[in-house]
Amino acid sequence: MTTQTPSKPAREPGIFTQTVAGFGKGLIDVVSTIGGVVTLAIDVARWSVRRPFRLHNLFAQLDFVGVGSIFIVGLTGLFTGMVFALQTSEAFALFDAESLVGPTVALTLTRELAAVFSALMVTMRAGSAMCTELGTMRVTEQVDALETMAVNPVQYLLVPRILAGLFMVPMLTILFSTAGMTGAYFVAVGGLGISPGTFLTRTQQWLEPVDIYEGVIKGAVFGVSVALICCYKGFNASGGAKGVGQATTEAMVASALSIFILDFLVGIVMH
Amino acid sequence: MAASGPPSEDNAGMSTKPMIEIVDLHKTFGENKVLTGINLSVPAGSTCVILGGSGSGKTVLMKHMIGLLRPDSGQVIIDGEDIIPMGVQSLQRVRNKFGMVFQAAALFDSMTVFENVAFPLREHTHLSEDELYAKVRSKLDLMGLKREVESKFPSDLSGGMRKRVGLARAVVLDPKIVLYDEPTTGLDPITTDYVDEMILAAQKGLGVTSVVISHDISSAFNVGDQIAFLSKGVIVAHGPPEQLRESQHPAVKVFLETWFGKN
Ligand SMILES: Nc1ncnc2c1ncn2[C@@H]1O[C@H](COP(=O)(O)OP(=O)(O)O)[C@@H](O)[C@H]1O
Ligand SMILES: [Mg+2]
Numbered sequence: 357m358t359t360q361t362p363s364k365p366a367r368e369p370g371i372f373t374q375t376v377a378g379f380g381k382g383l384i385d386v387v388s389t390i391g392g393v394v395t396l397a398i399d400v401a402r403w404s405v406r407r408p409f410r411l412h413n414l415f416a417q418l419d420f421v422g423v424g425s426i427f428i429v430g431l432t433g434l435f436t437g438m439v440f441a442l443q444t445s446e447a448f449a450l451f452d453a454e455s456l457v458g459p460t461v462a463l464t465l466t467r468e469l470a471a472v473f474s475a476l477m478v479t480m481r482a483g484s485a486m487c488t489e490l491g492t493m494r495v496t497e498q499v500d501a502l503e504t505m506a507v508n509p510v511q512y513l514l515v516p517r518i519l520a521g522l523f524m525v526p527m528l529t530i531l532f533s534t535a536g537m538t539g540a541y542f543v544a545v546g547g548l549g550i551s552p553g554t555f556l557t558r559t560q561q562w563l564e565p566v567d568i569y570e571g572v573i574k575g576a577v578f579g580v581s582v583a584l585i586c587c588y589k590g591f592n593a594s595g596g597a598k599g600v601g602q603a604t605t606e607a608m609v610a611s612a613l614s615i616f617i618l619d620f621l622v623g624i625v626m627h
Numbered sequence: 628m629a630a631s632g633p634p635s636e637d638n639a640g641m642s643t644k645p646m647i648e649i650v651d652l653h654k655t656f657g658e659n660k661v662l663t664g665i666n667l668s669v670p671a672g673s674t675c676v677i678l679g680g681s682g683s684g685k686t687v688l689m690k691h692m693i694g695l696l697r698p699d700s701g702q703v704i705i706d707g708e709d710i711i712p713m714g715v716q717s718l719q720r721v722r723n724k725f726g727m728v729f730q731a732a733a734l735f736d737s738m739t740v741f742e743n744v745a746f747p748l749r750e751h752t753h754l755s756e757d758e759l760y761a762k763v764r765s766k767l768d769l770m771g772l773k774r775e776v777e778s779k780f781p782s783d784l785s786g787g788m789r790k791r792v793g794l795a796r797a798v799v800l801d802p803k804i805v806l807y808d809e810p811t812t813g814l815d816p817i818t819t820d821y822v823d824e825m826i827l828a829a830q831k832g833l834g835v836t837s838v839v840i841s842h843d844i845s846s847a848f849n850v851g852d853q854i855a856f857l858s859k860g861v862i863v864a865h866g867p868p869e870q871l872r873e874s875q876h877p878a879v880k881v882f883l884e885t886w887f888g889k890n
Contacts, residue, residue, distance in 0.1 A: 489737075497733035500695050505747045506722040508715065 422524030437536030490590030525579025652701030663860035
């Protein structure tokens with residue numbers, strides 16, 4: 357028989373306390389995620405240089421992350437370039453500087469937008485898939501099964517995915533810029549009547565290799581970070597299908613945030 | 628150990644050296660004290676069945692034997708080596724002695740049945756495709772799985788079939804030790820007998836050491852040289868089946884009475 361002792365109802369914490377508590381918890385989550393991701397990065401680096409090299413797995417991921425994203429990244433790039441040309445030409449027309457449309461679009465794309473947008477598209481398309489796939493493997497004990505068969509899951513599952521992020525996002529960044537410049541050219545020359553010669557020579561004058569390097573380096577940094585975060589979240593998922601869903605949501609948010617924060621940090625280092 | 632050796636009751640004696648030895652093992656998840664001082668010894672070439680209520684920590688105990696979980700304290704000695712302080716690479720070497728059957732099969736769902744069973748062979752041997760096929764086929768035959776199953780994906784199989792594929796995958800490298808986590812739960816009676824036969828055959832014919840988690844007492848009495856009863860984080864009774872039947876421990880009595888009352 358259970359006797360119910362009337363317990364004093366706990367006072368609902370006020371809105372202020374809740375806000376502070378929520379913020380504190382968020383901060384702890386961020387710090388522990390960063391710690392986990394960095395630890396995982398070291399593990400991945402160590403296992404990536406050990407035999408056996410599973411080229412088959414690597415090519416599968418290069419194909420999935422890179423080749424599979426060509427269409428979506430190209431399309432996003434094309435439209436970004438077109439919109440950008442449209443907007444800037446309107447502004448530059450105010451002081452007769454339409455000849456600067458080409459260089460402006462080119463510099464913004466190569467230095468900033470191409471890497472950020474490519475990485476965002478890869479996060480949504482490939483990162484989410486990585487996270488759910490690894491999460492499902494974790495909660496259905498497939499990761500444990502790999503380990504019992506004396507196959508290291510970091511080496512087998514994670515190394516190819518991180519390398520795919522490292523190699524493919526820079527390439528997609530270049531693709532994005534190229535598609536974007538094509539779009540900008542057609543809008544500026546075809547739609548707005550800027551002469552092709554002006555557009556091309558001015559762009560050539562302003563654009564330097566270092567701008568392209570900046571985009572490529574950013575692409576590589578974002579690619580690794582996004583792949584690491586998505587793998588980390590999936591790899592540590594728990595609690596069945598619901599847990600995998602939650603891990604994927606967290607992975608998407610954390611990846612997007614990491615892109616913007618790293619964009620700023622890499623920018624500081626490079627200027 | 629030859630098939631012509633003495634009957635299993637004799638070689639289950641304590642004279643043989645232990646293949647698996649667990650010493651004072653503790654494991655806590657957060658507040659949840661799952662294992663609180665497990666001591667268990669499984670002699671080489673014998674079969675030990677672990678019984679216990681659901682959620683009593685049987686799977687957790689088994690995962691410690693193969694180093695999937697790290698204990699808070701205690702030792703896990705496999706074939707004379709304590710695996711707890713081992714680094715990843717030594718642990719991989721020890722794991723090559725093992726095969727494990729998971730409760731929910733844990734097949735790789737991106738691979739066909741054939742590739743699932745072939746996986747350990749591709750990773751750890753240099754067989755030609757023909758030899759590989761023959762080996763995989765023989766293990767699938769053992770489990771009564773027909774040719775047309777080979778190209779199917781795990782998601783297209785029934786639970787019982789998945790389990791049998793998991794069994795085939797666990798034994799494809801002919802390991803010295805096989806861990807079975809509820810190998811017969813959810814299987815029909817005929818397949819259950821099949822699996823029991825297989826565990827016995829592996830022990831008699833190949834000298835395999837087996838640890839079997841089971842819910843099915845008749846199966847446990849059928850295959851086990853030793854039965855260990857897990858309750859409240861410790862092994863409360865351990866011995867040959869006949870001895871366990873006489874156990875006066877209340878948890879064991881209740882467990883056995885529910886079963887034998889049912890039959
Ligand atoms: N990875 C884990 N994290 C936290 N708790 C766990 C984990 N694995 C098992 N447990 C808990 O340990 C207890 C025993 O689980 P388990 O060994 O799976 O039971 P069973 O005897 O049915 O196989 C359960 O309460 C379970 O919730
Ligand atoms: Mg279990």
